[in-house]
Amino acid sequence: MPLGDFKTLAQAKVDEEFERPVFIKAIEETKKEGGNTHLRFTLLDGEGEYSAMLFSTTAAQAADKGLYAGSVANAAIKVARFNGRSYNITAMTPYTGTEYTISDFIVTPPIDVKVMYDEMIAGLNNAADDRGGKAKPLADLAVMILDKYKAEYIHSSAAVSMHHNFKGGLIYHSYRIFKSAEQICGVYPELDRELLLSAAAIHDIGKIWEYSTDVIGSSEVTGSGVLFGHIYMGAKLVSNFVDRYYAENKDSPRFVDEKVRLLTHMILSHHGSREWGAAAPPAIPEAFALHYLDNLDAKINSCEREYAKVQPGDITKKTPFGFEGKLYRPAYSSKE
Structure with a gap:
């Protein structure tokens, strides 16, 4: 059966x-x-x-x-x-x-990880801006990083016990933020599409070192996770990749320094406040957008998990972590 x-x-x-x-x-x-x-x-x-x-x-x-x-x-x-x-x-x-x-029996994303990965790479390539051939696109940097760590990126959990704590949770979380970012760029054309999509794709890349994920998707915090955390490691990775690219491609166009700085800022600030682990609060529109999309996706995934524990029409027994009150599961199904 x-x-x-x-x-x-x-x-x-x-x-x-x-x-x-x-x-x-x-x-x-x-x-x-x-x-x-x-x-x-x-x-x-x-x-x-x-x-x-x-x-x-x-x-x-x-x-x-x-x-x-x-x-x-x-x-x-x-x-x-x-x-x-x-x-x-x-x-x-x-x-x-x-x-x-x-x-x-392993819990996995509802979308195949390879499909999500390919869509994100295509979206980054489509958003790439080379300033008329004068610069190396920032999106290329995000693609280079994802390509280097693809195996870990599509396998890793995004947490131990919080949101998206399952095999492939990291890419699923990043993918939903990425697709949401594509949509809001149409609503807010003043946003730098390349910057926002690049940050959406790699904002949590440091989690592949913060957590150790086993074959069934269970994860544990690593020594690097305790000592540094994914925010610092993600920001440091950007700096390392830029330096390595310049060392290996001395005659090629350079990245726009300001955009690299802003990408780093968005990784450091995507938790929104120092109280929640951000190294700095968001200081540009794209950083605010990333923070709120990140928080939204975490909240929705938490709701999905909590709904599995209660019947339609019921409320959660306790206030879930990260929420200010109990959750109500609607008595009707949105798919009906």
């Missing part, structure tokens, strides 16, 4: 019990008052990541049954109304077939 024919955990209604194959990402053993031991499973169903409880069971007992992190299992799951919405495992057995592989 194709995996897409199974109901996802987000689609199931409260009090409903259903069966489907899942990928066990992690198992955590907890002891409650009275001595009862329970297991908290982190499950992937190909559409999202969920926490589910298996009561009165120890990790050793689960292992004896062949249930362990990094494996596929058949699970019977009941949806409960606890803390808004929760999942309880009523039965679970190891999957012994060959129809499904780990890759079937």
Whole structure:
């Protein structure tokens, strides 16, 4: 049976019990008052990541049954109304077939990463401005950087636990900002299209060193992430590439120095304020545009994740991080 024919955990209604194959990402053993031991499973169903409880069971007992992190299992799951919405495992057995592989359960962007990458490169090439042959286009710099780190860029998560924290999350986040930037340039023609699109494409490039992303999309902060952070590393990368280009192409046109400075400024300021990690606040229209598009995409992705935890017409149990209040999931579907 194709995996897409199974109901996802987000689609199931409260009090409903259903069966489907899942990928066990992690198992955590907890002891409650009275001595009862329970297991908290982190499950992937190909559409999202969920926490589910298996009561009165120890990790050793689960292992004896062949249930362990990094494996596929058949699970019977009941949806409960606890803390808004929760999942309880009523039965679970190891999957012994060959129809499904780990890759079937990994959360990935809804658009193929290669399609997104090619569209962004095409958009950058289309926006390139060589000042009548007098300058090296700034967009070429963005393309050079993306081409150098393509493998990491299309694979990396954009966070550990915040927005776009899945395999390919970095390019998906950048792509949606990039496509939005293309649209607002039509509304605000005074914006420097080449500058804004270049910054949209590489504003988070430093995250490929800030996080280490494994094959299923889980990420951890690296030593470089702790010491420097993606904002500094992204800005430093721009400077390094410009210096390297000049050293290797001494007789070729130069980048417009002012545009390189502004691109660097946009990477340093895209978090909007020092309180949120920006090295400097936005100081040009393009920097404001990038910041608000970055924040908008992060908020929308967070809403998408929170909606998977509640039923239509309900509100979130808690105020999600980065928001000032609880979220409401509309009772109707925008796709109807």
